[in-house]
Amino acid sequence: MIGALLRMPVDVVHRQMFERLHEHGFTDFDPAHLILFQWPGPDDTRPSELAARLQISKQALNYLLGQLEQLGYLERRPDPHDQRGKRITVTKRGRAAIRVMRGAVDEIERAWAEQLGSERFAQLKTLLLTLNQLTAAREPAAE
Amino acid sequence: MIGALLRMPVDVVHRQMFERLHEHGFTDFDPAHLILFQWPGPDDTRPSELAARLQISKQALNYLLGQLEQLGYLERRPDPHDQRGKRITVTKRGRAAIRVMRGAVDEIERAWAEQLGSERFAQLKTLLLTLNQLTAAREPAAE
DNA sequence: CGTGATGGTAAAGTGACTTGACCCTATATG
């Protein structure tokens, strides 16, 4: 049952993000694009590096990059240090969308802090953080 | 960043479940099937009711039910009280798989309780639970 | 009864992926 307990807040965050994105006119942003903007975001990273981090194939990433480039959220430009490679650059529009998403998350956090009380909410965050660190220690991230 | 904090434990639970399922010979169980076995499980429910609960279309559910029936995890039998309807019945094999999944979750919970200390883990669960209740109150579940 | 709602299914389409094959450039080795 802990699975549901954890899953539900994630859903709430996602819903809030899309609600706010929609309100701010980012109606072309798709749920599938979210994965790309997970912390710390795609700015100034190489596609293959990002694909590895996100645990999807280079092709799948490229497919999403193509959409997001066409929508004007980011650009793929040649890597100056490696003739083979590209680097992803988040555009102004992309940064604006990120701000909206971060704002939505902040909003949720404030609401939760208010409902739980700020010290209990701080506890929750600390507990989740240590849990992350503990399990991250046991499961070395893909290199 | 709270998104990542919440998402990661969910992933850990899923990975553990599939590891254990695999070890117990349920190698044909697919990640897509997981949604069907979310609490409280599909046993003795009608397909359309379950589809509504899971927020997917009746057709999508039926597609998954077909697979799981073929794999012997459950059966669709006519509803005795309604000639139109069916009822889902979890088979012996299905119940065995559920036991393995629940066991995997228990295992994770014990590990976390050990790492965080049992009273801090209890705190975490309580906090998540109240968070769920609070947000559930604000967002009435689909009827 | 018959009319509209409800439960289920068949068929076709969609889209986010995967696998496989390939090109180009970089790096290492003889």
Added chain:
DNA sequence: CATATAGGGTCAAGTCACTTTACCATCACG
């Protein structure tokens, strides 16, 4: 220097968990 091998990226085709559309069968009701 030459050549092999590895790494970064892309094109093409296939897969599969869905959705949309359309439809049949049964139920509840006036």
